[in-house]
Amino acid sequence: MSANRFGSLFQLTSFGESHGVAMGAIVEGCPSGVKFDEELLRSELLRRRPGRLKATSGREEEDQAEILSGVFEGKTLGTPIAILIRNQDARPQDYEEMKTEPRTGHADDVWKDKFSNVDHRGGGRSSGRETVSRVIGGAVAQMFLRQSVAGISIQSELSQIGPLQGAFQPEHLDPAAEELLVAAKREGRSFGAKVQMRIENVPQGLGQPVFRKLKAELATALMGVGAVIAIEFGEGVEAAKAEGTQFHSEAAGSETDRYGGIRGGISTGDPLQIHVTFKPPASVLDVAKKGRHDPCIAIRAIPVLEAMVWLVLADHLLWMRLDRV
Amino acid sequence: MSANRFGSLFQLTSFGESHGVAMGAIVEGCPSGVKFDEELLRSELLRRRPGRLKATSGREEEDQAEILSGVFEGKTLGTPIAILIRNQDARPQDYEEMKTEPRTGHADDVWKDKFSNVDHRGGGRSSGRETVSRVIGGAVAQMFLRQSVAGISIQSELSQIGPLQGAFQPEHLDPAAEELLVAAKREGRSFGAKVQMRIENVPQGLGQPVFRKLKAELATALMGVGAVIAIEFGEGVEAAKAEGTQFHSEAAGSETDRYGGIRGGISTGDPLQIHVTFKPPASVLDVAKKGRHDPCIAIRAIPVLEAMVWLVLADHLLWMRLDRV
């Protein structure tokens, strides 16, 4: 029972304050014998790194991961995998004033009331920096899944960035989107966004009936990412207007398009489709001159969303081992 | 670790097959000394009962709850509260053909592949009948909350029923909506819908940082209800188009309207606002003549959604006891 742990069988424990000594991840439940792909870990960390794209935050962190345990001779041991990233570019002094003045749209005030003793520096654990631990966990989950399920993959793109609608690749924003965000960064403005995720080659049978439906597990995984405000599968909110004989007819599209690739809470073997809506980040507003923040958090959040999906899939791949005698 | 249990500290375990002997609920973690309100339990069960409204399924179940344990002299003991409802109007023979022919849009086929031995009668545990256990659990959670938090309440209404938009009261549908659904039932058609929930007098500080954010817990609770396909807080999917300086300005509305009453994953003390989208039920299609199904499942699902919210709130009211030394 922990607010900092995710998963039932394949578990990530996240620790570290944004401007403390280090961020870290403990991965438990990863079976022994998984080939540990350090290059994959490095590239996933690079994807979420701030300061990489013109359109994102200026904080510079090398995010050098140190593997402390759980891996031996290139393979997992079945013991806890502990991975550490030291905070290097922390500038707690930038946040000194927050100690007394909570930031608009942030949670500084509610945390303070709740816990009394709070690390006010950059949000402590409520900072986006915490997500580095999720990317670590997701990378290990991805290693396990890639070794277990041929061709499994996640593709994510932005279908909406504030006023712009389209199919934007987070790594190569088109010029209009880039211009919008660079200007927003300069002017202290920010935008909401919608991310569309598509997961291919998902095995049939993932998810458990009743309270561990795959859709429910994905919903908590993704809604647990900061600034996420809506989760939809398949047709999503449009389904409210639908009539059933049409909605359920194959003419209306694939199971992926309509149901998101999940029926009865269980993956059907079709690709999964999920839409994740982000509200505009509040960070830009009040500390824009000093803090290092993103005008559209969704871009940098995509590797985090994917990490959460990998974690859910790894967990349920293990659950499946328990289904039958 | 169970797919049939919900909650961390305040826990519901649900059991029973739709056309088996009985449905049941075990509530654990309810503190001792809660006044047990049998009348509240009865009225909540009545709200979800099939056959009550013209616009809903024809299955007749008295849903007589028997309290087996955990209550003594009108109060909870702090021991497991076991409550049983026997299945009376089960007609398993109606479903005999499903044994070989899975129903469109249902999960009969994926369950069969997953578990091999499956109770095909009316969906077994994937039936909407399972939700009676949730209503029981939610009623006990509600008793605990009402005794602990003055004025806490949930109001739910339908903001969309297929083609109709409005603010429909589930207990007293307006004539247009009722007509639409009665016709749909007769013709074997069905509709999606959107439910808007508003929770008043929620204490500040509910929810835990990182993976147990209140929004994430509510998301899994509600997405775990059959046919739910999208969850939104506050502005929901519209936030994707928003610009931050406007979105976060108080002129744009209350914290409830914009954020759903949650910041940093923690309740702010403002009312919560959640939107839940249902896809059109598939049941109506293929077994309309025999089975007893609803043309718009959202109506009857409202007490189930509320039960899930009560469970989340009760759980997090207990978590709060652990926050400080």
Place this chain on the structure above:
Amino acid sequence: MSANRFGSLFQLTSFGESHGVAMGAIVEGCPSGVKFDEELLRSELLRRRPGRLKATSGREEEDQAEILSGVFEGKTLGTPIAILIRNQDARPQDYEEMKTEPRTGHADDVWKDKFSNVDHRGGGRSSGRETVSRVIGGAVAQMFLRQSVAGISIQSELSQIGPLQGAFQPEHLDPAAEELLVAAKREGRSFGAKVQMRIENVPQGLGQPVFRKLKAELATALMGVGAVIAIEFGEGVEAAKAEGTQFHSEAAGSETDRYGGIRGGISTGDPLQIHVTFKPPASVLDVAKKGRHDPCIAIRAIPVLEAMVWLVLADHLLWMRLDRV
């Protein structure tokens, strides 16, 4: 997180007050497809039934188990298995005086201080009657294990009954032991005892390193039975006096005799050997004329001990499925 649930993957939830409506068990995590052996369940319940042996309590309970869910066409479904036993011979009036006067050696007073609202009748959930739920859970675990592991079995005998040392079969006490206990029952006296358990054909590899060692799991399982006051593996307390080169030499006996069949927390494939010490029951003392109690609780507790061992073994047989990629 529940005080009434046992196990991680294969879980028993126990409910019911001794003089309430019913006792019950929910078994979760039992894979689908296990042949459900009702005869085995009946015979295990019969073994722990009071009133069967001259040397045990006079309470008469038929202990008729009703299977409410989780079994279909003779096999488990992978859904929660709920089993109910109604209390028939409850005589709460016998215990009326306990409401004010707690019994010596019992926990009535500490429970009352802890929970405030307590079912004082016959100890409520602290009654030995609660163990009927464990026997149900253990029987289902046993079904799973017998179907999965050839020849697995548990034998238990009493190596000490108060002043008597020997190898007493609980089902057929020898005349000296029977005489001792019948006299004790008449005279309001009681005795401690030691039970020796031997589990044959245990698969190698059960148990998990560090905090889920097989010995630690068995220790909590058995120490959780009322009146148990000591647990020993293999040589047990005698090992404190031992010298290592002798103790670890094969000449000193089998791995079973010395280590109890467990090394590094993991079963070696040798038989397990456990010794369980019971203190003399306190029940006999103060309510002997009215209550229905045992002069040597160990005899009737043996099926309960065995049930707990079956539960641990079933749990760890499932854990093993998660060890390797």
Place this chain on the structure above:
Amino acid sequence: MSANRFGSLFQLTSFGESHGVAMGAIVEGCPSGVKFDEELLRSELLRRRPGRLKATSGREEEDQAEILSGVFEGKTLGTPIAILIRNQDARPQDYEEMKTEPRTGHADDVWKDKFSNVDHRGGGRSSGRETVSRVIGGAVAQMFLRQSVAGISIQSELSQIGPLQGAFQPEHLDPAAEELLVAAKREGRSFGAKVQMRIENVPQGLGQPVFRKLKAELATALMGVGAVIAIEFGEGVEAAKAEGTQFHSEAAGSETDRYGGIRGGISTGDPLQIHVTFKPPASVLDVAKKGRHDPCIAIRAIPVLEAMVWLVLADHLLWMRLDRV
């Protein structure tokens, strides 16, 4: 669900391989606002450190603890407390031969069969070195308890060391005991031992009925320490011979002496008394010349036993917050 985590509400996660990069501990569930006593942490680590006493192992580790997270301005934050100790005196080459030849009495062979990929160096996670994580966790638990419960304390002494019986202080062994062990170390011999623990000023009401009895929680905590082979409360194995009217009479001693200070699974407010039997360590035998091992592991294990007890008590002090409405 993890084999490397201990506790329900107050949780320790242990990680690290004996001859890997580092050992570590994550403490979750410690409420915010606990004064963090670094000096206490240091002194507890010093107590278990090898190489400190003549009678124990020669491995030299400074055991310098680095606090990575969860503590801010001298107090806990309510977030995960991560503490790291780097391995400095690891000599993996000493253990090279173990790769092929498992050591007598150790678990190298069963682990290898179970996990396939195993860190053979010094036992990996089955090494006694792992217990440094427990001492860290126990120290944090102790800080929480000392701040919450006046006068709570644990005293441990050895009541048996192989052939010697007495009341030996682990920090100041008497000359006879020291001589026995120094000779044993030189000659490659080893001894079993029994430790008696007494916990004073324990609040009444710790422990939960049925499966979380305080005795059951302490049993799993202590039996989970390597080489422990028996656990007794109060009278322990002697209770098997006892007659009830005498055993339960106050003339027979305090509740501590007879029951170990626990009734009905719940602490009575009297001191707790527990006896822990260790088998002789096997390490001395086969690698005595190279490895650095203890002739009587109980001495160095005492701070580990105490750490486990602190963890159990902290966990149950939190549970008590949930007992009543």
